Amino acid sequence: MITVMINFVLAIATGVVLTLTEVSSWYWSILWGVLVLIAGQVALGMFLRRKMSVISDRVQGIMKHGQARMQAKVQRWRQKPVSSQKAAEQELAKDREAMIAEVQAVLKPLDKYRLWVPFLGRQLATMELQFAWQRKDFERVDELLPRALLLEPFLMCLRLARLWQKEATTDELRKSFTRLVRRARYGTTALVYSTFAWMLVKRGEVDEAYKVLIEADEKNEHPVIKANKEVLANNRIAHFTNVGFGEEWYALWLEEPKMRAKRTRDTGRFFM
Secondary structure, three states: OHHHHHHHHHHHHHHHHHHHOOOOOHHHHHHHHHHHHHHHHHHHHHHHHHHHHHHHHHHHHHHHHHHHHHHHHHHHHHHOOEOOHHHHHHHHHHHHHHHHHHHHHHHHHHHHHOOOOOOHHHHHHHHHHHHHHHOOOHHHHHHHHHHOOOOOHHHHHHHHHHHHHOOOOHHHHHHHHHHHHOOOOOOOOHHHHHHHHHHHHHOOOHHHHHHHHHHHHHHOOOHHHHHHHHHHHOOOHHHOOOHHHOHHHHOOOOOOOOOOEOOOOOOOOOOO
């Protein structure tokens, strides 16, 4: 915001100086002032976009690496039994905390630029929203949601998941879903459509869920959507699942990952 004010001051100063020095008439001076304002904003915008792009790519890289590491553990635990489901969940929680701490270390230097950079506050709120969600700090999630930029598929699903937690009506879920996917690009909404379809199936609205998946299949090329569409078409509702999305799905807290637990061996009883 400070940079916008500085550009306005420079633009006004340019117009005043040109008028007072009679370099140009007042209406031409106004035009030059406006051009200075636009040029300053464009130059600033390009500079900030480059800076934020570098930081955003770094943050996304950290989160993707962290999620891939957790997903690999979940897959391993599915194949090999774990001694304790609770211990496995605690290990995943520890991994999430480490990932969040690493991302926050990258973002911390940006705090001092909040007053200088337009919309930086909303961008930081968007990132903090993901951390609050991972920590299950839902009170903070509710505070951040109105300020966050819900442009990424996971954030769109996060909005739906929070409504689900609050036991929102199906109409409320549908309105939010429609608004979220309206401007989404082709091939980016597989998780969003699948999340909404899962909610409809849970509510017993299987026919509508099938229609959602038909639309999803037209806008995405994803095996989970195709598999679930076939499952509903054949009335095998119990086989509907979004586990194919891996950690992205489980991170919505709608389902817990199922892991194989070790079975205690029955040695029998011995009698004297």
